[in-house]
Amino acid sequence: MSASLAEAGESPGRRALRRFLRHRLAMFGLVVVSLFVLAALLAPWIAPYDPLETSWSRLRQAPSWAHPFGTDENGRDVLSRVLFGARASLMAGVVAVLGAVVIGVPVGLVAGLAKGWVDAVISRISDAMLSIPFLILAIALAAFLGPALENAMIAIAISISPVFVRLARGMALEATGTDWAEAARALGNPPWRIAVLHVLPNILPPLLVQGTLAIAEAIIAEASLSFLGLGQQPPAPSWGSMLNSAQRFIEAAPWLAIFPGLAIFVVVLAFNLLGDGLRDALDPRGSR
Amino acid sequence: MAAFLLRRLGQVIPTLLILSVLVFALQQLMPGDPALILAGEERGDPEVLAQIRSELLLDRPLVEQYLHWLWRVLHGDFGFSWRIRLPVAELILSKLPVTFQLASMSFVIGVALGVPLGVLSAVWKDRPADWLINGVALFGISMPNFWLGIMMILLFSVQLGWLPPSGYVPLWEDPVQSLATTIMPAFVLGTGVASILMRHTRAAMLSALAQDYVRTARAKGLAERRVVFRHALRNALIPVVTLGTVEFGKLLAGAVLTEQIFTIPGFGKLVVDAVFNRDYPVVQGVVLATALIFVTLSLIADLLYMAINPRMRQT
Numbered sequence: 270m271s272a273s274l275a276e277a278g279e280s281p282g283r284r285a286l287r288r289f290l291r292h293r294l295a296m297f298g299l300v301v302v303s304l305f306v307l308a309a310l311l312a313p314w315i316a317p318y319d320p321l322e323t324s325w326s327r328l329r330q331a332p333s334w335a336h337p338f339g340t341d342e343n344g345r346d347v348l349s350r351v352l353f354g355a356r357a358s359l360m361a362g363v364v365a366v367l368g369a370v371v372i373g374v375p376v377g378l379v380a381g382l383a384k385g386w387v388d389a390v391i392s393r394i395s396d397a398m399l400s401i402p403f404l405i406l407a408i409a410l411a412a413f414l415g416p417a418l419e420n421a422m423i424a425i426a427i428s429i430s431p432v433f434v435r436l437a438r439g440m441a442l443e444a445t446g447t448d449w450a451e452a453a454r455a456l457g458n459p460p461w462r463i464a465v466l467h468v469l470p471n472i473l474p475p476l477l478v479q480g481t482l483a484i485a486e487a488i489i490a491e492a493s494l495s496f497l498g499l500g501q502q503p504p505a506p507s508w509g510s511m512l513n514s515a516q517r518f519i520e521a522a523p524w525l526a527i528f529p530g531l532a533i534f535v536v537v538l539a540f541n542l543l544g545d546g547l548r549d550a551l552d553p554r555g556s557r
Numbered sequence: 558m559a560a561f562l563l564r565r566l567g568q569v570i571p572t573l574l575i576l577s578v579l580v581f582a583l584q585q586l587m588p589g590d591p592a593l594i595l596a597g598e599e600r601g602d603p604e605v606l607a608q609i610r611s612e613l614l615l616d617r618p619l620v621e622q623y624l625h626w627l628w629r630v631l632h633g634d635f636g637f638s639w640r641i642r643l644p645v646a647e648l649i650l651s652k653l654p655v656t657f658q659l660a661s662m663s664f665v666i667g668v669a670l671g672v673p674l675g676v677l678s679a680v681w682k683d684r685p686a687d688w689l690i691n692g693v694a695l696f697g698i699s700m701p702n703f704w705l706g707i708m709m710i711l712l713f714s715v716q717l718g719w720l721p722p723s724g725y726v727p728l729w730e731d732p733v734q735s736l737a738t739t740i741m742p743a744f745v746l747g748t749g750v751a752s753i754l755m756r757h758t759r760a761a762m763l764s765a766l767a768q769d770y771v772r773t774a775r776a777k778g779l780a781e782r783r784v785v786f787r788h789a790l791r792n793a794l795i796p797v798v799t800l801g802t803v804e805f806g807k808l809l810a811g812a813v814l815t816e817q818i819f820t821i822p823g824f825g826k827l828v829v830d831a832v833f834n835r836d837y838p839v840v841q842g843v844v845l846a847t848a849l850i851f852v853t854l855s856l857i858a859d860l861l862y863m864a865i866n867p868r869m870r871q872t
Binding site for chain 2: 389393394396397398400401402404405406408409410412413414485489492493496497498499512515516519520523526527530533534537538541542545
């Protein structure tokens with residue numbers, strides 16, 4: 270009982286933060302994500318070797334003390350490449366989702382607030398985009414734009430954006446139906462003011478959750494595009510392209526396939542844990 | 558019900574029209590001049606280029622190009638593959654049985670794992686079994702399909718030698734060999750579906766179990782098994798059926814990398830090969846075809862939802 274009394278005096282933000290900090294799995298996800306971000310930022314200093322340096326004297330060596338993750342078909346150190354590869358993956362994940370939010374949220378807000386034919390047009394466009402399977406759309410866009418990491422990020426951002434259009438539109442519709450939005454309108458506030466002051470703050474919690482989960486999806490998408498040669502271009506390291514070349518040496522050098530894939534899996538898992546934890550903490554209806 | 562159907566169709570048709578504009582617009586993103594790519598060796602010859610341009614209507618205004626393209630698409634003509642000089646529609650249809658087999662197998666695996674685990678996890682909420690099942694589902698969602706595929710090849714083909722690492726044998730030629738070549742990719746795709754279905758089944762079961770009619774059933778003294786299966790599960794399955802249909806649609810299209818890794822000659826392989834060969838009409842055709850399948854399946858999902866949910870029949 271005392272806990273609920275203490276909670277009663279708390280602001281919703283503080284309560285969410287407290288719940289989030291107590292969420293063990295979410296904390297674990299946060300720690301792992303932070304470690305990956307650090308690895309990506311500090312790669313030039315912590316990587317034991319130059320990720321691009323080839324050596325004919327150490328081709329496809331199994332993991333050892335000198336090369337904990339082994340060496341690849343060009344004698345490059347796999348650990349160093351995995352560390353540098355974190356840069357492409359995390360950047361692609363975060364930038365693509367930010368792009369999708371920047372495109373999707375304003376469009377969705379406009380649709381939800383304007384209603385009528387504007388809403389109908391925007392909704393049909395996002396329906397049309399959502400009817401194309403996510404990865405096929407991203408592959409097609411990346412293929413038509415041409416192979417490059419930047420194009421892969423654009424392709425992923427566009428492919429994910431309808432999710433945020435829907436989210437923002439739904440929140441805007443929900444918010445404009447409430448009494449306080451009615452009151453704000455009655456006081457003579459213009460629609461943009463209602464959007465910025467009343468809808469946006471309400472949209473932030475679900476946006477944070479959806480955004481975190483979308484980063485996980487975007488990282489897999491970037492790895493998939495790089496795997497197909499549509500993302501980061503060689504010799505620059507990326508987890509997806511490392512897996513692609515590893516496939517040819519699956520019998521002789523399985524470590525080439527194990528470590529980059531493990532890196533993708535762990536970082537995606539961490540973002541998913543973080544997203545699930547944020548949802549649990551921010552959902553005012555309480556525990557799952 | 559008729560009103561609902563009409564309203565739903567009223568949404569689908571504009572969606573499809575916009576989809577066609579988007580797919581047509583894809584080719585405008587293409588770097589370079591398609592006539593130059595098509596001309597190949599003869600790209601230096603302005604007459605050849607002019608001929609290709611007028612054949613493909615590239616010299617006409619965009620709107621006219623689009624209307625022509627749409628007209629042909631409506632007649633089932635998705636254009637020609639630049640690479641193998643075959644109609645794109647024919648190529649897509651020839652890949653459909655392969656992808657359909659793989660998708661069906663994956664779907665069976667996904668439902669057989671996902672739904673029972675979701676029910677168990679809801680019934681055992683907050684107990685160790687629930688945490689375990691949730692953990693496995695989270696692993697399934699976080700695992701990149703293509704990496705799981707490579708790891709399975711490493712274990713079952715390279716290390717144990719039980720299954721062929723790649724290739725595909727049609728079902729009607731040699732059923733046993735066909736299953737052997739598709740079981741690994743089907744499992745890879747199936748685990749993804751299972752994870753999603755499990756999470757949704759669990760959520761639907763939890764909300765069903767919290768309903769008044771479940772309390773009533775329990776208060777009547779019904780056996781817990783009967784309460785769970787006859788009362789809660791039947792209602793919980795309604796949203797799961799809808800989701801399952803949509804997931805099946807995703808499977809038909811989403812096997813891109815998995816097919817690539819196991820060299821299964823389906824949709825995914827077709828689009829990836831087309832991307833590598835810069836065979837843009839095929840890429841365009843696959844995007845359009847997968848979207849059409851998806852729209853059709855979500856329509857079917859809505860109809861199923863109405864068919865199994867009595868509350869929807871009144872409207």
